Amino acid sequence: MKDKTFSFKGGIHPPYSKELTESISLTQALPPKIVYIPLQQHIGAPCDPIVKSGDKVKIGQKIGDSQAFVSVPIHSSVSGTVKNIIDFPTPTGSKVKTIVIESDDSYEICDTVKPMGDINNLTSKEIIEIIREAGITGMGGATFPTHVKLSPPPEKKIDTVILNGAECEPYLTSDHRLMVEHPQKVVFGLKAIMKAVNVNKGIIGIEDNKPDAIKNIKKIIANEPSIQDAVLKTKYPQGGEKRLIDAITGRKVPPGALPMDVGIVVNNVGTASAIADSIQKGMPLIERIVTVTGNGIVQPSNMIVKIGTPFKEVIEQCGGYSGVPGKVISGGPMMGFAQYTTEVPVIKGTSGILVINQFDAYSEIEQPCIKCARCVDVCPVGLLPIKIANYSQKSKWDEAEEYNALYCIECGSCSFICPAKRPLVQRIRLVKGEILAKKRSK
Amino acid sequence: MLDKELVVSSSPHIRDNDNITKIMITVVIALLPATIAGIYYFGFKSLIILLTTITSSLITEVIFQKVRNRTISLKDGSGLVTGLLLGLTLPPTLPIWIAIVGGVVSIGLGKMVFGGLGQNIFNPALVGRAFLLITFPVKMTEWINPVDGLSGATPLNLLKMEGIKTNYFDLLIGNVGGSIGETSVILLLLGGLYLLYKKCIDWRIPASYLGTIFLMTLLIGQDPIFHLLSGGLMLGAFFMATDMVTTPITKKGRWVFGIGAGIILVVIRVYGGYPEGVLYSILFMNGLTPLINRYTRSKIFGEVSK
Known part of the structure; x- marks a missing residue:
């Protein structure tokens, strides 16, 4: 029997260009010598630093936190010495206070990083606290603090958790490779989210241009009666939260309302994987998968990169530029941010680094509207x-x-x-x- | 690192490769079969008329842009489409100088005075034709029979004045009197289908326009098939009522546009002084388009009726 394919009204079919990286396995990027970790990588209040110049830090150590509810702490992605706290550009275009840490190449892990034990023994509250402490934000690019999403007010009755594996942005394949190579982590994370919001229905939505991801996820959830997969039509912006909910459940989130208003919590598959790491290993969010791609890159790759690694180091590890680069984009080509410098660090929301060569970087001249609608x-x-x-x-x-x-x-x-x-x-x-x-x- | 060379702009960073010129060329290609048929039926003179309207349209556009110190935008192809469409709506015996006037009025009064491409309210080719029809009523209604070139009448004229009904087959292949490009229903339909396939037009307008005419003529006891096949209706329904610039941008609005134009056409053809109503039905609805757009906004995603 063929699966039902879900979709929504409107949308476009851009050239996806995912063939550059969709079958390339994840590789660990070389450990960076110096990392630049911005105190604000999320939507919400910025963190205050809890280390100072000269302090020794270890991998996974908390180095910034905030009292605000809508905020998450940040952690060191290397072991070494805090050199400085400076204003530094981030890929979202603004300058923020950034902790600069020089690695001592010893890769020592902080003592606070330890497995949280059997998930069955954790309460909803404990899971949400682990997620907050691990500094987890939405990994799809918007970087909204995950623990806030998982703490709906009591009057909102949540009945379904949807994992967003649509990855509708052209070029990007980080979620795709994650689902192909680590489907068990994605499903573990989903179960943790379901426990956190106390529901027993989980759905993983994946666009039909990722058959290998669908296959591997299906294998893992075969014995999970409470988890289903939903195959989505490949169309942009299928992964937009409200479109995704509409496509899968038929529920329409009213203008100005949130998914929780129709009883749904949506998280990215990358977020689920980060949650799995925070519970299984106790490791906070200190690295992420970044698709490095585009016609301006010699060797397009899917890299696991430590948060704080400058873009230019990641680009160099992918063979550097092929030809003269025109645009360097953080994220995908539809919603990503063009960068004015490659000194900017990879942050929690950096799903891709897209390099477009100079010939394709300029936009065409605007003509009069012909009202084609x-x-x-x-x-x-x-x-x-x-x-x-x-x-x-x-x-x-x-x-x-x-x-x-x-x-x-x-x-x-x-x-x-x-x-x-x-x-x-x-x-x-x-x-x-x-x-x-x-x-x-x- | 050549950081200072990097282009910074707001997303999206990729664009579809379709553009205005391609759309206009598609329209011209869709018109070609009916154009060639028109030249075959009505002779070499029709080709000269078509070339004249196209040339005078393009020259008018250039002059206006030169005078107003604007970029010359001939390569967008819109002037070409207007010139060709105008020529196709003219009688094959028209004096050349009148065809020149038609091109000047279409582009000048129909398009450039509003500010050029995209700004005009009325279909420029139809503005040109309406001007000529009012100014040169006799020359604009002299018809010839196809192939033999002897003077004759259009099927709608024959019906209105003498009560003679032309057979469907001649109407379908275009073997009847009429404007250069309006007679061959089959080839115009072919072009229309090509535009639909290329997504250059919305099916809602021809469907509602033709559907309304069919139902209304049926209700008042006329032959609906004859009405659909005769006059400039197919040319109008697929190539003029669907003009992007002068028709609604909302889907509901397109239904309103087609139904409104259909009603006006039947009223003119059946009860009015003119045998044909395509021209005024479309021009009238063009005028209503801004209003239609305003009142046919659809609900946004997830919005519930108030």
Whole structure:
């Protein structure tokens, strides 16, 4: 029997370019000599440093934390000496306080890193605390603190946990390789999340362009009656949280509401794997899988990289640039951030480093809108991107808000599809910022 | 590290490889079969008329852009499409100088005064044709029979004035009097299907336009098949009522557009003074398009009715 394939309305079919790395096994990157660990790698309050220059630190040692609920601690990914705490650029474009640690090449692991014992003996509260202490955030790129997602207010009744293995961003294959090579970690993490939010239904959603991942996950969950897989149609942005919930369960999260409002918690497969490490080994989030790819890279690879490793070291380990690089992007080509320097470190949300050569890096000249409405057809939220972008261009913030600009998920499908090459999502981003700024000043 | 050479821009970093020129070329390709048939039926003079309207359209566009100090944008192909469409809606005997005027008015009054590509409210080719029809009513309604070139009448004229109904087969292959490119229903349908296949047009507009005409003529006791096959309806339904710039951007709006145009067409054809209503039905709905867009916004994802 063929599996039912789930999908959503709208969306695009960009060139996926995943063949560059989808069949390349994970490799451990060389340990970095110096790491730059930003005190804020997540959505929420930044951490305060709890080490100072000259302190000795070990792998997995907590080096920054915050009292705020929406925040997670950070940990050292090497053993060595804290050199400095400086303002340093991060891949998200801002400069933040960053702890610089020089490795002593001894790879000593901190004593606090020890297995948390049998998951059956852990309570929901304990699991959530382990997850927070391990500094785990959403690994799909948005880096929202996971323990917050797993602590819905009591009036929200959660009945299903969905693991997001869609990986709909072109080029990226880090979740894909994780599911192929470590499906048991993904499933263990899912069980931990299900226990944490006290539900007995888990679903792993995977796009149908990853048959080997689907096969390996199916093997692991064959004996898990409470866990199913859902094969999703390959379409961007299938992995957008609300689209994913709609595709798999048919439940539509209302505008402005959260998945928990329809009884669902969604986490990335990478997050589940990090949770597995935090429980099974007691190891906090100090490394992640990064897809290093693009036509500007000599040897596209899927690397396991220590948090804090500068982009340029990772790029060098993949054979360096082929030709002159045009753009270096943190993340995928649809939603990733173009970097102005490769000094920036890999952080918790760095799912990929994409290097595009100089010939493909420049955008084409914008032409007049011919009202073809392709942006309207592809918008997964059902907005009229062209209207909002036009209002943005004319600085008509109120009109743009009336056209629901704030519900734009910034997936970029409109800009991708526009035959006139207009920067639609870019203008919508601008107007969203203006609307929010206006609301704050009221 | 050549960091200072890196391009920084906001995502997305990849773009679809379709563009405006490709869309316009697709429309021209879709029009080719019916164009060639028109030249075959109505002779060499029709080719000259087509070349004239295209040339005068393109030259008008260049002049306007030169005068306004704008970038010359001939290569977007939109002027070519307008010129060709206009030519296809003209009678094959039209004096060349009138065809030149048509091209100038289409691009000048139909498009450039609004600000150029994408800004116009009305379909430029139809603006040109409407101008010529009002200004040169006699020259614009002199028809010839296909192949032999003797003067004749269009099937809609024959029906309206003399009550004669042309047979379906001649209507299908285009062996009837009429404008250069409007007669061959089969080849226009072929072109329309190609545009649908290439996703250059939305099926909702031709479907609702033609569907409305079918139902309405059936209800008031006319022959619906004859109405669908005659006049400029197929050319209008697939190539003009679907013009991206002048038709609604919402899907619901496209239904409204097609149904509205269908009603207007039947009213003009059956009760009006003109035998044909394609031109005014589309122009009228073009004028309503901004309003239609405003009132046909669909609910956004997850939104419940208020």
